[in-house]
Amino acid sequence: MRAHTTLRTAFRFGMMMAVTAGVTFAATQAHADTAGTVTGGDNSSTGSAALKFDMAQGLDTSIDTGFLGPAVAQIRAVVKIDPVKDGGPLYTIDMPKGAVVQASWAGDKKIVLKAANGSQTDGTVKVHHTLTPSLDLKVAAFGLSAQFAFDASKIVNKIPGAKFAYDSKATQQFAPWGFTTVDTKLNAPNLDNSTLFSQPFSAFGDILDPANWAGTIGVRAATKPTFSYKTTKVMLSGAVEPITGGAGEAVMDAPDGDFMDVMAQVEGEMKVAGTMDIQPFISMQKAFGYNFTTTIAINAYSKAYTVPTSKVAFQSTIVHIPLPNVHVPSDGIDLGAVKPGGTAKKTVTIENTGEMAATMTFKSSDPSATVPSGSITVAPKSKYDLQIAASAGSSGAFMSEITVTSNDPDSPVQTFKVGGNGADVGGPEGGNEDGLPGSAPAADSGCGCKTAGTTTSTGGWAGIGLLGLGIAVVAGRRRKTA
Numbered sequence: 273m274r275a276h277t278t279l280r281t282a283f284r285f286g287m288m289m290a291v292t293a294g295v296t297f298a299a300t301q302a303h304a305d306t307a308g309t310v311t312g313g314d315n316s317s318t319g320s321a322a323l324k325f326d327m328a329q330g331l332d333t334s335i336d337t338g339f340l341g342p343a344v345a346q347i348r349a350v351v352k353i354d355p356v357k358d359g360g361p362l363y364t365i366d367m368p369k370g371a372v373v374q375a376s377w378a379g380d381k382k383i384v385l386k387a388a389n390g391s392q393t394d395g396t397v398k399v400h401h402t403l404t405p406s407l408d409l410k411v412a413a414f415g416l417s418a419q420f421a422f423d424a425s426k427i428v429n430k431i432p433g434a435k436f437a438y439d440s441k442a443t444q445q446f447a448p449w450g451f452t453t454v455d456t457k458l459n460a461p462n463l464d465n466s467t468l469f470s471q472p473f474s475a476f477g478d479i480l481d482p483a484n485w486a487g488t489i490g491v492r493a494a495t496k497p498t499f500s501y502k503t504t505k506v507m508l509s510g511a512v513e514p515i516t517g518g519a520g521e522a523v524m525d526a527p528d529g530d531f532m533d534v535m536a537q538v539e540g541e542m543k544v545a546g547t548m549d550i551q552p553f554i555s556m557q558k559a560f561g562y563n564f565t566t567t568i569a570i571n572a573y574s575k576a577y578t579v580p581t582s583k584v585a586f587q588s589t590i591v592h593i594p595l596p597n598v599h600v601p602s603d604g605i606d607l608g609a610v611k612p613g614g615t616a617k618k619t620v621t622i623e624n625t626g627e628m629a630a631t632m633t634f635k636s637s638d639p640s641a642t643v644p645s646g647s648i649t650v651a652p653k654s655k656y657d658l659q660i661a662a663s664a665g666s667s668g669a670f671m672s673e674i675t676v677t678s679n680d681p682d683s684p685v686q687t688f689k690v691g692g693n694g695a696d697v698g699g700p701e702g703g704n705e706d707g708l709p710g711s712a713p714a715a716d717s718g719c720g721c722k723t724a725g726t727t728t729s730t731g732g733w734a735g736i737g738l739l740g741l742g743i744a745v746v747a748g749r750r751r752k753t754a
Contacts (some may be wrong), residue, residue, distance in 0.1 A: 371387075393445040450501060485558055510525075598680040623656070
């Protein structure tokens with residue numbers, strides 16, 4: 273399939289999929305931190321993605337004190353863990369460069385993708401929370417009884433500035449991906465200095481009639497929770513199975529391109545647990561219209577609690593992985609007529625259009641043609657002028673096959689012919705319609721991917737076509753000989 277046809281087909285199919293699904297896609301473009309270090313033939317490359325998740329909602333805990341205190345006046349407290357008003361999310365999991373994907377290959381036209389772990393700890397879990405109480409008051413006096421509920425939303429609105437004084441925060445760094453549980457432990461103030469709420473009954477005219485009720489109600493509480501985050505699954509486009517641990521990997525066919533754009537979908541979970549100390553208190557001056565003076569301070573109530581595990585689903589992101597992309601002539605090199613005992617020299621351009629450096633070695637099948645020995649490195653988007661010298665032992669035709677071995681993932685071995693005196697070297701020397709050294713029609717890479725033309729980038733359509741297809745997209749199609 274021709275390159276521009278492949279691009280158009282991939283784009284149109286991706287658009288149809290996106291429209292049919294009725295989904296709006298947003299993907300974060302992530303570029304590689306390194307194009308790979310070439311030392312005698314580097315067969316690996318690395319890309320990283322920025323991942324961030326904000327939890328803006330509060331968490332229901334299992335804390336419920338039940339009614340405490342003497343029968344004449346009892347109080348019950350239920351406490352939630354909430355974000356601090358105007359203080360940002362409850363917790364943030366941020367991996368600005370820590371979601372690292374390593375691609376490696378070994379000449380078998382397969383690429384192995386791993387969620388690479390490293391020594392850097394630039395991932396962070398940040399927690400910033402307060403405690404929000406709901407209170408129930410039960411009064412029995414003068415042969416009468418009544419029960420009142422002060423829910424959290426009403427209590428919050430009675431606090432000046434609608435913000436509790438309780439404010440606890442902590443930050444914990446972690447290594448890439450977070451497959452190992454990351455524990456973020458928070459400190460708490462002393463219980464005597466952690467009054468969550470204390471207000472006179474008069475502030476609750478919508479609940480208690482000031483003509484019949486007078487007093488003060490409040491609660492102190494403190495907790496040192498541990499927020500435990502762990503990445504549970506990484507799904508990379510083109511892979512059949514998800515990666516569920518640091519040793520996991522995904523294998524796919526090596527694409528034919530200058531780079532790989534791999535879609536990563538990352539999921540994790542957050543667990544919260546701790547022990548909470550609670551001290552409800554009440555002071556009453558009037559009940560049911562009768563003057564009624566009593567002060568009840570409940571001894572501190574301490575209890576371990578848990579929070580239902582919450583799922584963390586990061587926004588899908590594109591990991592950009594550079595690759596070497598080596599082009600050799602797909603047509604033979606005709607040296608013309610060479611006199612017996614004479615030598616013809618030719619400069620042949622070998623091109624690396626990839627975004628990663630290419631390493632190459634050269635070999636001639638016949639001693640009549642000589643090529644440089646050793647390994648050479650061609651920088652990304654660069655060319656190498658291969659010097660070939662061929663000698664004729666007679667006036668008859670002579671020919672040699674030149675083998676180029678490189679770290680190109682999908683074409684590690686490429687060949688072309690050189691010859692003279694009428695030898696059949698496989699066609700006239702020349703370029704192709706795209707101006708590249710090869711001229712054979714492009715074919716699908718066999719990796720389940722679609723590739724763009726040599727001058728086309730995925731930037732304009734990856735967000736729709738790529739996501740609609742749900743597969744890896746590779747740009748920088750090349751022409752190669754087998």
